[in-house]
Amino acid sequence: MTDKEIIEKLKTIVTPYVQRKEGLEDFNEKTDFINDLKINSANLVDVVLDVEDEFKIEIDNDSMDGMLTVGDAKEIIERKLAEK
């Protein structure tokens, strides 16, 4: 899976939780889930669970704690996919 494909899938996953829709217009690795997209922290756990379902991976707590931006999530997904 390419970087672009992962980021596209992430965009689809986060969209229902985004409270600041303008944040989706420029969706890139620097996009911050909480500050740019205003996803609430409880829904950030939903994002983690949706990512696990979509990519068939498990995100452990140590990986989850650094998942603040789209780029962070992409790197974690790539790492977990490589471990499979």
Add this chain to the structure above:
Amino acid sequence: MIGNDIVDLKLAAKESNWKRPRLHSKIFSETEQEILQHSKNPEQCFWLLWTMKEAAYKAHQRRFSLPRKFNPKSFGCSLNTSEGSASSGVVEVDNWHYCITAHISEKVIHCVASAENPEVKTKLITEHKNLNRELIFAISSQTKLSSEDLVIAKDEKYIPHLFFNGKNYNMPFSLSHHGDYSAYAFAVNSLLKTS
């Protein structure tokens, strides 16, 4: 040190499915999951534990100026007493402890986490008001500093600070907003020390 967190229960029911499979094991320790299982009102208990973690996270991050992290499971909750609408408890993270005072109603839960025994002043606001302004007015009336000289701004870690005439006042405070509710909490004794 202070942190607070608020949850509008009606909005939370819309935004989140608290019964979602795997959710509890992602955010709660086994002890916390047991508290939840034995609760008479598990939905309320779920959000109480969550706001406890969030409030303690904010206090802990501000206390040590920590980088942002998303690690709810690292914050271990225990509940002491529950009398009517007030609950108290403790949250532990990396051997640091935060005392919790929670106010619970059918509509909203507001949690305040504190360390080092601050004298906490807190207010729950139900109208749509600018929370920063409300806090500034409250501090202004406590200190007699002009509200026009007080500004709230966030640092690079997104922690808000209070500035008096451009100088950081180093006051522990916390702001939270969710749905129809917002609340501030600040340490009154920190004002006496610095003013």
